[in-house]
Amino acid sequence: MARILITSGPTRQFLDPVRYLTNASSGRMGAALAQAAIEAGHEVIVVTGPVTVVYPQAASVVSVVTTDEMLQTVLRLFPSCNGMIGAAAPCDYMPRRVHPEKIAKSGQPLALELIETPDIVATAAQSKRPDQWVVGFALETEDVRFRAIAKMEAKCCDCIVSNDASAIDAEENSVEILARDGRTLGRAAGPKIEVARVILRSLEPLIADASPPLPSPHL
Ligand code: C5P
Secondary structure, X not given: OOEEEEEEOEOOEEOOOOOEEOOOOOOHHHHHHHHHHHHOOOEEEEEEXXXXXXXXXXXXXXXXXXXXHHHXXXXXXXXXXXXXXXXXXXXXXXXXOOOOOOOOOOOOOOOOOXXXXXXXXXXXXXXXXXXXXXXEEEEEOOOHHHHHHHHHHHOOOOEEEEEEHHHOOOOEEEEEEEEOOOOEEEEEEEEHHHHHHHXXXXXXXXXXXXXXXXXXXXX
């Protein structure tokens, strides 16, 4: 039995007090993974952006809004977890400047300067102990498998779940679970809960290899 940290849902990056950048992630894949992990006997902590999806009652849920808040929460909780699954779709960009007041319309085009946000999975994976593991997701629209493998290496993940863009805000998903040594650990298509069960089964050897008991975190 492991303690698994799951990131889920989108994040928001505010331009001013009322407007923000985000994406269509629903949190359904994260909720399905939480359910499948609980069914497999694991303890689950979900760090979620703003979503309407309901997480399983047995999961501990920590809600955040921005990518930086998600990162800080993950960095605080990950040391007490055996592994992490990054199923969130955090905003990759944030405005360089956040206006303290609502931006007024001026009748002119508005140029936004965006800078990259930190990568949560990559940051957690860089800091992981040898007894910890990190699994990322890769959502690609072309060269799906090749780019997923490149992403797994760039982000120092132990495995990556490759899916295509039709997964976002959908009830179903179609995935391949890829390992660092190039093996395909599993494939699944269908409702997200069934896909999540296959993902958890495919990760079972990784999870079992690295599950020393750890002290409980303060949520
Ligand atoms: O680069 P891309 O967004 O496609 O990578 C997807 C993977 O990286 C997912 O596991 C996602 O949760 C994670 N990610 C992250 N922090 C970001 C962007 C993506 O953890 N800022």
